[in-house]
Amino acid sequence: MNVVDSSAWLEYMADGPAASFFAPAIEHPAKLIVPTVVLYEVFKRVLHERGESAALTAAALLQQGTIVDLNAPLALSAATFSNTHKLPMADSIIYVTARAFDATLWTQDADFGQLPHVRFRAATRRK
DSSP states (O other): OEEEOHHHHHHHHTTOTTHHHHHHHHTOGGGEEEEHHHHHHHHHHHHHHHOHHHHHHHHHHHTTSEEEOOOHHHHHHHHHHHHHHTOOHHHHHHHHHHHHTTOEEEEOOGGGTTSTTEEEOOOOOOO
């Protein structure tokens, strides 16, 4: 199973330099877990940058995977993880959701770089 964080989805959708790194996880929706916070973040960013039509298309792509709502056990686990590892709320929810499903987290967010069960590729700066 795989979880792709928001930064990786955006990289893939923009066909950025690391898009091919994230493709194996994204292009197999049967093995894809999508936390609702990722759906929120990607939709919001695409809506802001490219408009409603593009944002709805992005949301449809994410919804090919299995959407996982934030429930009480995940929220409490994420809060504990956030406190221990000093990670932001959304990052903690994403990581804890991945672990709850024994999934690998795919990201280019350096906050996750040293955590276990993470496939990390540093973001490449665009010129």
